[in-house]
Amino acid sequence: MKALRLGTRKSELATTQSRQVADRLTRITGRPVELVGVTTFGDVTRAHLTQLGGTGVFVSALRERLIAGEIDIAVHSLKDLPTAPDPRVVIAAVPPREDPRDALVCRVKLADLPAGAKIGTGSPRRVAQLRALRPDLEYVPIRGNLDTRIGKVAAGELDAVVLAAAGLNRVGRSHEIGQLFELDEVLPAPGQGALAVECAAGRTDLIELLAVLDDPATRAEVTAERAVLAALEAGCAAPVGAFAVIDREQNREKPLNLTAAVVAIDGTRSVRKSTAGPATSPMELGRDLAAAMIADGAGTLMGERIH
Known part of the structure; x- marks a missing residue:
């Protein structure tokens, strides 16, 4: 049986999560899958992602x-993923989501860091929400893979870095998490923790084959979150957080609960x-939630990101 070629970025995190998808697909369907490393523009540019629009x-x-x-x-x-659809491709599956929260990689919690401590993050969304919690800290833009970012803490260049808990969990480094931010502290990026x-x-044959990986609840949740982002006309580098969850305790209607926030970059509003x-x-x-937020x-x- 011919192996399916699965394209992935070459970082440890990307290849790890791609291998997890490949292994699950093979277990369920028996179809072999081989990974193909692909270098993307985001991997080779030295520009900060906010300068590139991020998306x-x-x-x-x-x-x-x-x-x-x-x-x-x-x-x-x-x-x-950009929120604008690309008619050439289809998201054939959204597997079950990992932990969507943001994590502080540090030996102490955010509240215990001294004033002026340096926190590394490349995300305006994280900076805005963290400044609302600790305006007395210094937030330093950083890039690089997990090893590079965490290494800056180990080397003493930074006091802490903020990363997605999902990535740390997937590569087996959750033991380095000093604090998981609850959703009322830091709302995650739309779709954070999920894969596409x-x-x-x-390729109707692949669409049918990949459907076995799809988790309808996760797909509904991230669709709601990304709809907020799209309606706000914001990219993934914007200071927008959103999180949706289906109440799985309800047997009939299974309501979808959605929370979103836009935070000024200085954290004051x-x-x-x-x-x-x-x-x-x-x-x-x-x-509808985005429209209500714009009205408020x-x-x-x-600035001019939302009209």
Whole structure:
């Protein structure tokens, strides 16, 4: 049986999560899968991601390889995907989500860090929300893989770094987490902790095969979160957090609870709203919540990003 070619970025985290997807697909279907390393623009540029708009810099190269037929499947961190659909590809599966929260890699909690301590993060969303909690700390923009970022703490260049808990869990480094931020402290990026498994839109055989990996609840949750981001006309580098969860305790309607926030980059002002609705209409729920946030002045916190 011919192996499916799964395209992935070459970092430890990307290859680890791609291998997990590949192994699960093989276990369920018996189809062998081989990984194909792909270098993306986001991997080679030295520019900070906020200068590039953030969205899509890790995605385009993988999609181009899909369209060219050089790979059969691509695995992305879902939070890296642009919210605008690409008609050439389809998200054939959204596997069950890992922990969506942000994590502080440090020996102490955020509250115990001394004034002026240096915190590394490349995310304006994290900086804005952390400044609301600790405006007396210094937030330093950083790039690089997990080893590089965590290494800056070990070397004493930084007092702590903030990373996605999901990534640390996937590569077996959760023991380095000093604090997991609860959702009322730091809302995660839309789609954080989830993966997207893509294939070319015309590959109906793959769409059917990959469906075994899909978790409908996770798909509904991240669809609502990304609908907020899209309606706010914001990219993944914007100071927008969102989190949705289906109440799995309800046997009938299974309501979808959604919370989102836009936070000024200095952390002094924010618009935060929550709503709930049927899990069967996640897109509409996200759009309606974004409209309510704009009506409450969210646009003024992001300059011209929201109209």
